[in-house]
Amino acid sequence: MSALQVIWFFLIGGLLTVYAILDGYDLGIGFWHLFTKKDEDRRALLNAIGPVWDGNEVWLITGGGAIFAAFPHVYATVFSGLYLPLMLVLFALIFRAVSIEFRSKSPSAHWRNTWDTAFAIGSILPALLFGVAVGNILHGLPLDNSKNFAGAFSDLLNPYALLIGLVGFAALVTHGAVFATLKFEGDLARRAKKWASRGLYFYVVLFILASVVTALSQPQLLGNFMAIPVLWAFPLLVLAMIAMLAISNRKEKTRQAFVASSLSIVGLCGTAAASIFPTLVPALGKPEWSLTIANASSSQLTLTTMLVLALIGMPIVIGYTIWIHRTFGGKVKMEADLHY
Amino acid sequence: MDAVLLSRIQFALTIGFHYIFPPLTIGLSWLIVWIMTKYKKTGDILYRNMARFWIKIFALSFAVGVASGIVMEFQFGTNWSEYSRFVGDIFGAPLAAEGIFAFFLESSFLAVLILGWNRVSVKTHWFASLMVAVGATLSAFWIIVANSWQQTPAGYHIVNGQAQLTNFWAAVFNPSTIPRYLHTVDGALITGALFMLGISAWFLLKGRHTDFAKKSLKMSLVVAFAAAVVELGLGHLHAIQVAFTQPEKLAAIEGCFETERRAPALIFGIPSRKDERIYAPVRVPGLLSLLAFGDLNAEVKGLKAFPKEDWPPLALTFFPFHLMVALGMYFIALTAFGIFLLWRKRLFENRLFLKLALWSIPLPFIANELGWISAEVGRQPWVVYHVLRTRDAISTSVPVEQLVFSLIMFALIYILLFAVWLFLIRREIRHGPEEANPSAGKEVPA
Numbered sequence: 001m002s003a004l005q006v007i008w009f010f011l012i013g014g015l016l017t018v019y020a021i022l023d024g025y026d027l028g029i030g031f032w033h034l035f036t037k038k039d040e041d042r043r044a045l046l047n048a049i050g051p052v053w054d055g056n057e058v059w060l061i062t063g064g065g066a067i068f069a070a071f072p073h074v075y076a077t078v079f080s081g082l083y084l085p086l087m088l089v090l091f092a093l094i095f096r097a098v099s100i101e102f103r104s105k106s107p108s109a110h111w112r113n114t115w116d117t118a119f120a121i122g123s124i125l126p127a128l129l130f131g132v133a134v135g136n137i138l139h140g141l142p143l144d145n146s147k148n149f150a151g152a153f154s155d156l157l158n159p160y161a162l163l164i165g166l167v168g169f170a171a172l173v174t175h176g177a178v179f180a181t182l183k184f185e186g187d188l189a190r191r192a193k194k195w196a197s198r199g200l201y202f203y204v205v206l207f208i209l210a211s212v213v214t215a216l217s218q219p220q221l222l223g224n225f226m227a228i229p230v231l232w233a234f235p236l237l238v239l240a241m242i243a244m245l246a247i248s249n250r251k252e253k254t255r256q257a258f259v260a261s262s263l264s265i266v267g268l269c270g271t272a273a274a275s276i277f278p279t280l281v282p283a284l285g286k287p288e289w290s291l292t293i294a295n296a297s298s299s300q301l302t303l304t305t306m307l308v309l310a311l312i313g314m315p316i317v318i319g320y321t322i323w324i325h326r327t328f329g330g331k332v333k334m335e336a337d338l339h340y
Numbered sequence: 341m342d343a344v345l346l347s348r349i350q351f352a353l354t355i356g357f358h359y360i361f362p363p364l365t366i367g368l369s370w371l372i373v374w375i376m377t378k379y380k381k382t383g384d385i386l387y388r389n390m391a392r393f394w395i396k397i398f399a400l401s402f403a404v405g406v407a408s409g410i411v412m413e414f415q416f417g418t419n420w421s422e423y424s425r426f427v428g429d430i431f432g433a434p435l436a437a438e439g440i441f442a443f444f445l446e447s448s449f450l451a452v453l454i455l456g457w458n459r460v461s462v463k464t465h466w467f468a469s470l471m472v473a474v475g476a477t478l479s480a481f482w483i484i485v486a487n488s489w490q491q492t493p494a495g496y497h498i499v500n501g502q503a504q505l506t507n508f509w510a511a512v513f514n515p516s517t518i519p520r521y522l523h524t525v526d527g528a529l530i531t532g533a534l535f536m537l538g539i540s541a542w543f544l545l546k547g548r549h550t551d552f553a554k555k556s557l558k559m560s561l562v563v564a565f566a567a568a569v570v571e572l573g574l575g576h577l578h579a580i581q582v583a584f585t586q587p588e589k590l591a592a593i594e595g596c597f598e599t600e601r602r603a604p605a606l607i608f609g610i611p612s613r614k615d616e617r618i619y620a621p622v623r624v625p626g627l628l629s630l631l632a633f634g635d636l637n638a639e640v641k642g643l644k645a646f647p648k649e650d651w652p653p654l655a656l657t658f659f660p661f662h663l664m665v666a667l668g669m670y671f672i673a674l675t676a677f678g679i680f681l682l683w684r685k686r687l688f689e690n691r692l693f694l695k696l697a698l699w700s701i702p703l704p705f706i707a708n709e710l711g712w713i714s715a716e717v718g719r720q721p722w723v724v725y726h727v728l729r730t731r732d733a734i735s736t737s738v739p740v741e742q743l744v745f746s747l748i749m750f751a752l753i754y755i756l757l758f759a760v761w762l763f764l765i766r767r768e769i770r771h772g773p774e775e776a777n778p779s780a781g782k783e784v785p786a
Binding site: 067147 | 399
């Protein structure tokens with residue numbers, strides 16, 4: 001295990017966490033989209049994410065590229081092993097992308113309803129399946145000795161993975177509602193506040209349930225926490241942030257609520273990473289066949305080159321991303337020049 | 341059906357569909373930069389309306405490009421896992437670099453370009469258009485780097501049966517990167533410009549929005565003509581590179597079976613793999629030797645000089661290549677005709693030219709696909725030329741039923757998307773640009 005491999009573990013963890021925070025609220029908005037009936041509300045929701053969703057999705061694309069570059073065996077094993085769920089995610093993301101662009105191009109109610117449904121399904125499926133994928137990885141995948149997935153599709157639908165999927169789903173849906181409270185005023189903001197408090201309820205119950213189930217059924221995931229107790233900070237961060245989220249949402253401190261909800265996602269991703277490090281994909285029943293940061297990574301030269309590219313590129317990306325979020329920040333105004 | 345064939349069909353389908361859109365958006369993005377530059381300089385509301393209209397067309401196409409593009413980022417892992425393991429040390433880096441240096445740029449600034457009209461200054465808006473174009477063009481660079489490495493791998497050695505990077509810049513600037521990149525990006529300029537040309541021609545034929553259409557027609561004609569002429573040289577440059585680095589591919593696209601000096605160029609013919617000869621050939625003696633190696637007497641290797649199992653499929657390389665070249669010649673002729681009319685000041689009245697321009701809209705898209713097909717099929721049976729065979733590169737853990745399912749789904753989804761895209765583009769065009777109206781839409785001053 002080299003320092004570069006550890007660095008890339010954290011960098012990819014960071015990329016995927018930022019993706020979960022940024023695209024998380026887009027996907028969450030997609031879920032709540034179904035709960036609004038009026039056309040202007042739906043347009044408002046789309047315009048809240050319209051300027052940023054595409055840039056947010058690039059974090060996933062870059063994360064995918066970075067996994068390919070830094071841990072090619074993880075890219076190969078996981079994506080081919082989780083073939084069907086990943087295809088469903090891709091189909092969903094295709095529909096999400098085009099629905100946002102297509103829906104407002106025609107005033108026909110039938111047209112708009114069709115693309116609204118596509119947009120909602122295109123958001124709900126990834127929000128759920130990303131968590132199921134994480135659950136499967138935490139749980140371990142059936143692998144053979146050539147690093148290939150050796151299970152069947154039905155293996156991926158195990159209860160543990162589905163539970164983790166629901167935790168992730170509740171987190172993103174809550175996050176989306178909180179984002180909506182930040183972006184709207186009036187009636188829509190009031191409803192978003194209700195959505196957030198309802199989502200929170202599921203989020204906290206599912207998170208506690210998943211923690212208990214993990215402790216009882218997946219003891220191998222607790223090793224790092226026992227060895228390095230400071231890691232408990234991650235799951236505790238989730239709980240603390242859910243509490244803060246509940247309070248700030250009630251007091252309508254929307255910015256604070258959004259920060260809390262984002263940090264709770266950091267806590268979730270950190271908890272997952274702390275559970276498996278330095279393993280990347282545990283092999284079910286055969287720990288020696290697991291993919292780790294040591295046996296799944298690229299060469300030192302590639303990891304170094306990539307690090308240089310990331311250190312040059314990412315500060316610039318972060319700079320203009322912040323600028324764009326500021327430019328399009330603030331409340332969505334319906335009387336302004338709407339695009340979506 | 342076997343998994344190799346299914347995976348190949350799925351890859352061809354998904355990349356073939358995706359590749360309809362990036363050349364259009366890359367080409368249009370630079371024309372939009374030009375329009376925005378004019379708007380920034382003159383403040384003329386006509387340029388503003390032009391930009392708004394073409395940005396709408398751009399955004400619709402970009403969305404479909406993004407939607408189909410995300411599939412490509414993951415498909416190496418889902419369907420080509422053995423390939424991914426083999427090349428991960430080299431191939432992943434350009435994909436990640438594409439995200440970091442290109443996708444973030446274009447997607448972020450696209451939002452400013454689309455939505456910035458009443459929010460940012462004209463200067464910032466212009467800058468956003470430039471960043472979108474730069475991002476789009478950079479993304480083409482990194483993806484061509486990755487693909488060119490499959491054609492002419494460099495900067496690596498094999499360790500434990502897997503390719504390992506030894507020199508990053510040698511891998512990035514492998515022998516085919518630059519010629520293929522220039523050829524592709526220039527093809528994108530032709531595509532974007534001929535698209536704008538054809539639509540502007542339609543407005544003129546209908547007598548609608550004529551001020552707008554005349555300006556768009558002129559600008560796109562100049563770009564299309566310049567790009568089409570330059571493409572002759574760039575295509576030639578690329579062919580020379582193929583001649584030096586991938587002789588089987590050259591032999592396949594040119595239909596040469598025999599190794600010979602004064603090798604002829606085939607204008608037409610029907611290659612037969614079985615009989616190892618060309619039927620109904622129309623040859624220009626010595627031309628291929630001259631074009632490929634700059635010498636009439638240079639020796640050109642024929643297919644027979646290589647083991648037959650290493651031959652690329654012939655029909656799918658020979659015909660697409662020849663058709664692409666023919667289309668390239670047609671683009672030069674069409675745009676030269678337009679430039680002649682412009683010079684004689686009859687451009688906007690010549691209905692023959694306007695009709696030709698309108699009906700030529702699909703042709704550059706077809707040329708792009710044909711070029712891509714001859715390039716990629718010409719690499720077969722290798723996924724990495726002379727290093728890894730395609731049949732050894734697929735995911736072994738994916739069941740065939742799942743491949744069939746995903747292939748059918750992609751086909752259905754892409755047919756739907758293409759139909760909707762066409763429908764919406766036609767709708768936008770019929771709706772037309774906003775009419776010049778100096779009182780509407782005051783800008784934030786720069």
